[in-house]
Amino acid sequence: MNDVAQSAGVFLAWAMLFLGVLLILAYRRSSLGRSSCVLGILLLAYWALGSFPEWWKVLVSIPYALLLLLNIRPLRLRAVTRPFLRSYRRLLPSMSATEREALDAGTVWWDGELFTGGPDWQKLMSAKVPTLTAEEQAFLDGPCEDLCAMLDDWDITHARADLPPEVWKFIKSQGFFGMIVPRRYGGLEFSAYAHSCVLVKIASRSGTASSTIAVPNSLGPAELLLHYGTEAQKDHFLPRLARGEEVPCFALTGPRAGSDAAAIPDIGVICRGQWQGSEIVGIKLNFSKRYITLAPVATVVGLAFRLFDPDRLMGERTDLGITCALIPRDTPGVTIGRRHFPLNVAFQNGPILGADVFVPIDSIIGGFPLAGQGWRMLVEQLGVCIGGVRAHPPAIQHADRPLRRRRAGLGAHGGAHLHHGCRALGHRGRDRRRRKAVGAVRHVEISRDRIRPHDRQ
Numbered sequence: 001m002n003d004v005a006q007s008a009g010v011f012l013a014w015a016m017l018f019l020g021v022l023l024i025l026a027y028r029r030s031s032l033g034r035s036s037c038v039l040g041i042l043l044l045a046y047w048a049l050g051s052f053p054e055w056w057k058v059l060v061s062i063p064y065a066l067l068l069l070l071n072i073r074p075l076r077l078r079a080v081t082r083p084f085l086r087s088y089r090r091l092l093p094s095m096s097a098t099e100r101e102a103l104d105a106g107t108v109w110w111d112g113e114l115f116t117g118g119p120d121w122q123k124l125m126s127a128k129v130p131t132l133t134a135e136e137q138a139f140l141d142g143p144c145e146d147l148c149a150m151l152d153d154w155d156i157t158h159a160r161a162d163l164p165p166e167v168w169k170f171i172k173s174q175g176f177f178g179m180i181v182p183r184r185y186g187g188l189e190f191s192a193y194a195h196s197c198v199l200v201k202i203a204s205r206s207g208t209a210s211s212t213i214a215v216p217n218s219l220g221p222a223e224l225l226l227h228y229g230t231e232a233q234k235d236h237f238l239p240r241l242a243r244g245e246e247v248p249c250f251a252l253t254g255p256r257a258g259s260d261a262a263a264i265p266d267i268g269v270i271c272r273g274q275w276q277g278s279e280i281v282g283i284k285l286n287f288s289k290r291y292i293t294l295a296p297v298a299t300v301v302g303l304a305f306r307l308f309d310p311d312r313l314m315g316e317r318t319d320l321g322i323t324c325a326l327i328p329r330d331t332p333g334v335t336i337g338r339r340h341f342p343l344n345v346a347f348q349n350g351p352i353l354g355a356d357v358f359v360p361i362d363s364i365i366g367g368f369p370l371a372g373q374g375w376r377m378l379v380e381q382l383g384v385c386i387g388g389v390r391a392h393p394p395a396i397q398h399a400d401r402p403l404r405r406r407r408a409g410l411g412a413h414g415g416a417h418l419h420h421g422c423r424a425l426g427h428r429g430r431d432r433r434r435r436k437a438v439g440a441v442r443h444v445e446i447s448r449d450r451i452r453p454h455d456r457q
């Protein structure tokens, strides 16, 4: 009986030793070669010292022999890695072209370091902290201060459910809608940091005002025009947007696609139709959007939809993918529905519907060569929305989750969440973080040249 107990004890001790060594090797992520050496030495010790039958020692050595064979790289690739990868790939869902574009789009700036497991903090600390120019500072101390003095958030939210007419006028005339528009188009051409400072300041008085100003200065759609618009589109829209003659909105979200924005069911079909008295090849749009900020007062709608060319009027491809276009509000077939009143904040927000809306091909932002590149455009320019949200330090907690999702191609509108940070400002400790983050906005910007026109794909 004693002999049996002793043998069991010795067996357990060896088993524990083998297991312990295996765990240490795994924990230290030792290479295959080094693991084979260590286990080989242990196995030799086992053969020399272990008082077990020969057949058992041979049995224990078989897995080791297999492990040794894995050290022969061509054999390992052929016998293990490739078959494993093949079956693993079969298990994974296939990636659509839109998802592939979302993954390829933009950059991750320093945030990418966080996923390496060993972030380079020095890189973050040495990132340039942006500063204001004298002109930007003067705008903050002048028109921005004046605007704040005009804002009575109680009156805006609870009495009128809108900004007073004189505030609308002031915002437009002082160029608040054109902060990101270059001077040559009549805008203020502010840096991302100055833009952020203006929003922070206004948000401290009224979330309605800051959200109203945030939209025309982000996707909606000056940012898209600046990066991808044709010269004709820039010349036409940017001066009007800067002067506030056009009030824009950007319509992506719909009743059936929110976070999962790449799944929008809104469609545009390339076909022949009547435009200003003559027949042209254009796009017939049918769409239903909701939660669109500034929609109730918009004069021009930035629209995201999926484009099809079933009759191959423009090329060989029939499903061109998500596309962004600019549609004047008064185009026949466009309807703005009843206003939403989201989260008890009074900025203008509502649904937009389109039934058989016919527009020329030139309505596509960037023209037909950028048809199907809408998702990439949106994802690449999200840095601006993120900068906008980071402009409102307390907004980060509320908004980060949806923003991160859309950054990953899933959805959420940055501007939509700005209001969360309206009142509780003064988080000085976070200001430096905001400045660095806003400084990074330029890192996520990608030039039009990086977009591959679909006809070259």
Ligand SMILES: Cc1cc2nc3c(=O)[nH]c(=O)nc-3n(C[C@H](O)[C@H](O)[C@H](O)COP(=O)(O)OP(=O)(O)OC[C@H]3O[C@@H](n4cnc5c(N)ncnc54)[C@H](O)[C@@H]3O)c2cc1C
Residues within 6 Å of the ligand: 249, 250, 251, 252, 253, 257, 258, 259, 260, 290, 291, 292, 293, 294, 342, 343, 349, 402, 411, 412, 413, 415, 416, 417
């Ligand atoms: C005030 C406001 C202004 C807006 N302005 C605009 C605008 O100007 N333009 C525009 O296009 N859109 C705008 N939106 C819409 C905004 O982009 C959407 O609300 C957002 O994308 C979320 O979509 P959804 O509301 O349909 O929620 P859903 O996508 O239906 O999500 C509902 C819930 O499910 C969760 N969820 C969803 N998917 C997942 C998942 N895969 N895993 C785990 N959880 C998930 C979400 O976190 C959320 O809690 C605005 C919204 C608001 C509230």
